Amino acid sequence: MARHEVTFPITDPAEILKLRAGDEVTVQGHIIGIRDRTQIRIFDQGIDPPMNLSGAFLLHTAPNVRKVSEDAEGRGTYEKICIGTTTSARMVRFTEPLGAHYGVRAICGKGGFPDEAIEPMERLGMVYFAIVGGAAALETTQIEEIEEVAWEELMPECLWKFRVKDFGPLTVGIDAHGNSLYHDVQESAQEKLKELFARL
């Protein structure tokens, strides 16, 4: 299992293709926070996100923040309090359109995606990063600044742009070559269950 450092957003697809399920990754650059209501607005209500998602790294999050100021149009600026990551599986159906329509290349969350994400991720050259769920105190220290917030009316499920430093450690849960740790773990656990049931 290799270790990598990747800076987002990426422009070269090879940056994703070099990653293999199980590898450890640290991320630099900019990442985009997104959640259930944000994606429902984009895909179910058909409203384009007011941020460029090409080559982007998306984080499944809804942060604890403090509003520090507001401009003449009422747009706020925010400072972090505690930023962590939510369960990804609820949002799996947005994977294909995020890659196909907006050019998203990485999705990071906790708990993994079910198998329906494997095919579009392979076809579109995308990767799923597993973060350690609940480790928000650490994650908060790796987010240097909240640079931009869109759709504040969805608070806290807005679209967030974070500048990060040494974000991780992340584990490649699903790679762009059709491999999923979650699939493999489920498959062997289901086999193990048969053995355990026979012993009961």
Added chain:
Amino acid sequence: MSTVTTTDIQHAVEDAAAHLYVWALKDIPQDLRDALAAAKDRETSVTGQRVLQTIHRNVNIADDQKNLVCQDTGIAVYTCRVGEHFPLHPARIYEALRDGTARATVEHPLRSNAVHTITRENTGPNIGHRLPIVHWEFIADWDGLDVKCVPKGSGSENMSFLKMCVPADGVKGIKQFVLESIVGAGGKPCPPGIVGVGIGGSADYAMYLAKEAIARPIGTRNADPIVAQLEDELYGLLNETGIGPMGLGGDVTVLQCHIEHADTHMTLNPVAVNYQCWAARRASVHVDAQGNLEFDREF
């Protein structure tokens, strides 16, 4: 000599609730720290070690920076043991817990998660219709109040399961359902955590008991030796599934399995599973009849 009024006691309980909610979110209990350390010692997989070492780092950072362990401030769930002679009526205890939860949310500030279940609009600072949730127990011949706060995150709460097994399914049916549930949950509830199991009673009461079970100190055993034996057995079996830390595979799938039980109808065999994530947050206070607070008195 000043007299303590019920208003004073209501304020004391409100203060206690406000403190408990934030304290629980920031400072995880020692028994949980010990269980996580033991998990780190025995995990042999590379990804599992990565996860458990990151958890260890995270808990230390939360301590150093006085930050929340996890961003999910949950729904506030309280368990109250109310003495027969405690001077404040439970209706007012509920008001105090609700007001304390709201105050902590606004003053810290904490993320407010409470929404109307149909409109999904926010209903207030972690309060709303029937929020927070309070479990009640009443104690005869006592004048005290014990309150335990368990902020329950949604990642683990979404991994709750109920099956109305039939008597012919027996204990084997209970074991199979718990195992299937935890394997099916995979990494979603932030393993390794505490598997709470409620058996017997009725459908609603089994789930209530499962929630009581996750709030116990880690590794405590049911007073009924038959149930305690089932806790030991399920704990062992669950850790043979290979789900591992954060569902990435490994040796440690659960930190513990706790079971609460109730007697039931001769034709019922309900089993409920409620999961508590590794960040199994929990904080307690004892309030005496004068409104004096003693924190961290576990019950």
